[in-house]
Amino acid sequence: MKKIQILGTGCAKCKTLMANTEESVKALGIEATIEKVEKIQDIMKFGVMTTPALVVDGVVKSAGKVLSPEDIKKFL
Amino acid sequence: MNNQHEEDVSLLFLIMKGVGLLLLWGVVYWNLEPFSVWLTSGVLGLPPDQHFSTALQFFVYETPKVLMLLTLIVFVVGIIRSFFTPERTRRILMGKRESVGNVLAALLGIVTPFCSCSAVPLFIGFVTAGIPLGVTLSFLISAPMVNEIALVLLFGMFGWKVAAIYLGMGLTIAMVAGWVIGRLKMDRHVEDWVYATGPAAGLEDEKLDITARIQLGRDAVRDIVGKVWLYVMIGIAVGAGIHGYVPTNAMASFMGKGAWWSVPLSVVIGVPMYSNAAGIIPIVQALLGKGAALGTVLAFMMAVIALSLPEAIILRKVLKPRLLAVFFGVVAMGIMAVGYLFNFIM
Incomplete structure (x- = not known):
């Protein structure tokens, strides 16, 4: 069971990353929880300077990029 | 060793492909104007001196020109x-x-994503x-305001002088406004939780090879050109309309050099508005074409791009009201000052 978090204050790019992540999780057929982290105080705890960011099991995998579903698969 | 050889070959191939594409780009670019003349008067048979044919030729020439510049x-x-x-x-x-x-922060604002x-x-x-x-605020002023999209659009539509003035004005405002706020010693007007956060580690820089960097360049083209082409076309259509029809001094009476209040007024109107550089271009085109003064129009453009109500709401999370007000006030004053300066010396 993987824990995926999407960091972002709710801009359009963050929503796209969320949708792409859901798509790749479905495509891979793995079990995972996807959670949005929208409070800026919580986002800063991950040490990122750009959003949206993708976090898998507590590790920041990418920041400031809208990854495609293909790219996301590599991190899952 | 074999691997190294293969890498060299593919790099050579890449360079040749790049040079080839650049040559092709150049050939097409330098033939756009003759092509537009040929299309309007040769193929469509329009008489060259009419308003409509001038407007159409302008549109047929400018649209691919600006889009090609933007892409490159x-x-x-x-x-x-x-x-x-x-x-x-x-x-x-x-x-x-x-x-x-x-100074460094303002300059880095241009190239940092x-x-x-x-x-x-x-x-x-x-x-x-x-x-x-x-210094941080210098970066935050320069990064959205002075960027390649604004510069290339201004260059493509109004020439290198306007683009250079915008670059100079933007960098000056970012440097001076940040420096002034630094002198005011307002660190305690940053929200308290910010300093309690502790330094963000940031990510390690990715090691990217040349193919990955080229891919990033292509992503940027798809992302940005895909988003702004429509504004560019509207802007040029507005320009073409003015080119062909509208008398050029319609705006001169209230946005021309003579009207001293036009600079502060356009900044006051521009500050709450939100748009990216491309979205504002049609308006800039219309204002300039109708005889508004360059300093006034660029001040308006900067006020719209650099400051906005949504930005104020976002920054309120980290800046207490007084610092937020000082930030907006100093930047707006800076924009007005350079607006006046350019109306005065041009």
């Missing part, structure tokens, strides 16, 4: 940007003296790493 520059800047991550920019700015820091939705995490990442408040 966005691609090149996309590759340059892959070397300037926010983490690297922060490392460069750390430990710099304030005045040097303001920036999206307004990242303004807050960037702000926190910078100040918690010990970068002075004024």
Whole structure:
């Protein structure tokens, strides 16, 4: 069971990353929880300077990029 | 050894492909004007002196010209940007003296990738790493306002002088406004929780090979050109309309040089508005074409891009009301000052 978090204050790019992540999780057929982290105080705890960011099991995998579903698969 | 050889071959292939594409770009670009003349008067048989044919020829020439320029520059800047991550920019700015820091921050604002939705995490990442408040704000002013999209559109539509003036004005405002706010010693007007956050580690820089960087350049083209082409076409259509029909001094009476209040008024109107550089271009085109003064129009454009109500709401998370007001006030004053200056000397 993987824990995926999407960091972002709710801009359009963050929503796209969320949708792409859901798509790749479905495509891979793995079990995972996807959670949005929208409070800026919580986002800063991950040490990122750009959003949206993708976090898998507590590790920041990418920041400031809208990854495609293909790219996301590599991190899952 | 074999691997090395293969890499060399593919690199050579890549360079040849790049040179080939660039040559093709150049040939097409330099033939756009004759093509537009040939299309309007040769193929469509329109008489050359009529308003409609001038307007149509202008549109047929300018649209691909500006879009081609935009594509080339966005691609090149996309590759340059892959070397300037926010983490690297922060490392460069750390430990710099304030005045040097303001200059560097404004310059780095041009090349560091920036999206307004990242303004807050960037702000926190910078100040918690010990970068002075004024230097951080210089970066935050320059990054959205002075960028390759604004510059290439201004260059394509109004020539290199207008683009150069915009670049100079924008960098000056970012440097001076940040420096002034630094002098005011307003660090305690940053929200208290920001400094309690502790320095953000940031990500390690990715090691990218040339193929990956080219891919980033192509992504930038798809992303940016895909988003702004419509505004560009509207802007040129407006320009074509003016080119062909509208008397050129319709705006001169109330946005011309003579009207002293036009600069502050356009800044006051522009500050709450939100748009990116491309979205504002049609309006700039219309205003300039109808005889508004250059300083006034560029001041309006900068006020719209640099400051906005949504930005105020975002920055309110990290800046207390007084600092937020000072930030908006100093930047708006700076924009007015350069607006006046250019109306005065041009």
